[in-house]
Amino acid sequence: METLSEAYKEHTLHLRHIIPLDFSSLPSLPDSHAWSLSNDDYNNNTFPFNDDDDASSSSIPMIDLMDPNAMHLIGHACETWGAFQLKNHGIPFGLIEGVEQEAKNLFSLPTQQKLKALRSPGAATGYGRAQISPFFPSFMWHEGFTIIGSPSHHAKKIWPTDFQHFCDLIEKYEKQMKILAERLTKMALELLEISEEKRKWVGGNNISGAVQLNFYPSCPEPKRAMGLAPHTDTSLFTILHQTQTTGLQIFKEGKGWVPVHPNPNTLVVNTGDLLHIMSNARFRCALHRVTVNRSRKRYSVAYFYSPPIDYVLSPLNVHSAARFRAVTVKEYFSIKAKKFGEALSLIST
Ligand SMILES: C=C1C[C@]23C[C@@]1(O)CC[C@H]2[C@@]12CCC[C@@](C)(C(=O)O1)[C@H]2[C@@H]3C(=O)O
Numbered sequence: 001m002e003t004l005s006e007a008y009k010e011h012t013l014h015l016r017h018i019i020p021l022d023f024s025s026l027p028s029l030p031d032s033h034a035w036s037l038s039n040d041d042y043n044n045n046t047f048p049f050n051d052d053d054d055a056s057s058s059s060i061p062m063i064d065l066m067d068p069n070a071m072h073l074i075g076h077a078c079e080t081w082g083a084f085q086l087k088n089h090g091i092p093f094g095l096i097e098g099v100e101q102e103a104k105n106l107f108s109l110p111t112q113q114k115l116k117a118l119r120s121p122g123a124a125t126g127y128g129r130a131q132i133s134p135f136f137p138s139f140m141w142h143e144g145f146t147i148i149g150s151p152s153h154h155a156k157k158i159w160p161t162d163f164q165h166f167c168d169l170i171e172k173y174e175k176q177m178k179i180l181a182e183r184l185t186k187m188a189l190e191l192l193e194i195s196e197e198k199r200k201w202v203g204g205n206n207i208s209g210a211v212q213l214n215f216y217p218s219c220p221e222p223k224r225a226m227g228l229a230p231h232t233d234t235s236l237f238t239i240l241h242q243t244q245t246t247g248l249q250i251f252k253e254g255k256g257w258v259p260v261h262p263n264p265n266t267l268v269v270n271t272g273d274l275l276h277i278m279s280n281a282r283f284r285c286a287l288h289r290v291t292v293n294r295s296r297k298r299y300s301v302a303y304f305y306s307p308p309i310d311y312v313l314s315p316l317n318v319h320s321a322a323r324f325r326a327v328t329v330k331e332y333f334s335i336k337a338k339k340f341g342e343a344l345s346l347i348s349t
C-alpha cells in the first residue's frame with residue numbers, strides 16, 4: 001500500500017538538514033541556531049517572548065466533544081482560528097502518558113544511538129530535523145522522530161532486542177487517533193456538504209496518517225532561538241498532545257502570535273492545508289510555531305490525518321468559484337515538500 005512516504009522520494013535533503021545538533025551540554029547558542037528580527041520577517045514584531053506570554057490574552061476555543069453542539073463549535077473554530085483545544089476526546093489518558101514517556105526515553109538516548117534511526121535523504125520517516133528545515137535561514141532547537149505506519153523498522157535499529165513495547169504503544173496510539181480524526185472529519189465534511197461519494201474513504205484502511213514525536217531541549221538563549229519555525233501542517237487535521245510546558249503559538253491576524261497554554265487531558269487540534277483546500281478556503285489552516293525555554297524541556301506528539309494518497313482534493317460542493325485546482329493528496333504533499341510556503345498559491349486558480 002502506498003503511504004505518504006511516496007511523496008518525499010523525489011525530494012532529497014542534504015544531511016545538514018537531517019542530522020540534529022547534539023544539544024546536550026551546550027553553554028551558549030551556536031550562530032547556526034540564532035534567529036533574529038533582522039533575518040526573519042515572519043514574526044510580525046512579536047518574536048518569541050515565551051517567558052513573557054500574557055496568560056490573559058484570548059486563545060483558541062476550548063471545545064467539549066460531548067457537547068451536543070460540538071459540530072457547530074468545531075466549524076466555527078475552524079473558520080476563525082483553524083485550531084481549538086478538545087476535551088472529552090475519548091483517548092485513554094494512560095495511552096497518551098505512555099507515548100509521552102516513550103518519546104522522553106527516545107530523545108534522552110545518547111546521540112549515537114538516535115542516529116542509528118536517522119531519516120534517509122529522500123525519506124519521510126525516522127529521527128532528524130523537521131522536514132521544513134531547508135526553508136529557513138537558521139536551524140531550529142528541535143529533534144523529531146517521524147512514523148508512518150509501523151515504527152518497527154527504525155525502532156529495531158535503536159533497540160535491537162527491546163523494540164516491541166515502543167511499537168505496540170505507537171500502533172495503539174495510531175489506531176485511537178485515527179478514530180478521533182475520523183469523528184472530526186465526518187463533522188467537517190458534513191458542514192461542508194461534501195457528497196456521500198466523496199466521503200466514502202473516511203473510516204477506511206488506506207488513509208494517510210503519520211505520527212511525529214517532537215523534542216525541544218532547554219535552551220541557553222530562548223529569546224534568540226526557535227523550536228519549530230512558522231508553518232502550516234499539510235494534513236486535513238492534526239491532533240497534538242503537548243506536555244505541560246508552554247511553547248506552541250498560533251498566528252491570528254490582528255492579535256499576532258497567541259500562546260496555546262497546555263491544559264491537562266486536552267488535545268490541541270489544528271486544521272491543515274488539505275482541509276483549507278477541500279473547504280475552498282472556508283476553513284483556515286493555522287500558522288503556528290514553537291518557542292523554547294531556558295530551563296524546561298518540551299515534548300509533543302502530533303498525529304497528522306489525511307485522506308488516501310490518491311484521493312483527489314477538489315473544492316467541490318461550494319457555492320462560490322473554486323479557489324484551487326484539483327490535486328491528489330500525494331501531489332500536494334510533494335509540492336509542499338519542494339515549495340513549502342508557496343504550495344497553496346501554486347495550486348490557486
Ligand atoms: C505527514 C507529515 C506531516 C509533516 C510531513 C510528514 O510527512 C511527516 C512529518 C510532518 C512534519 C512534522 C513537523 C512539522 C512539519 C511541517 C515537518 O517539517 O514535518 C510536518 C509536516 C507537514 O505537515 O507538512
Ligand SMILES: O=C(O)CCC(=O)C(=O)O
Pocket residue numbers: 212214228233240242247248288290299300302
Ligand atoms: O510541538 C508543538 O507544539 C507543535 C508541533 C508541530 O507543529 C508539528 O509537529 O507539526
Ligand SMILES: [Fe+2]
Pocket residue numbers: 231232233238288
Ligand atoms: Fe505543525
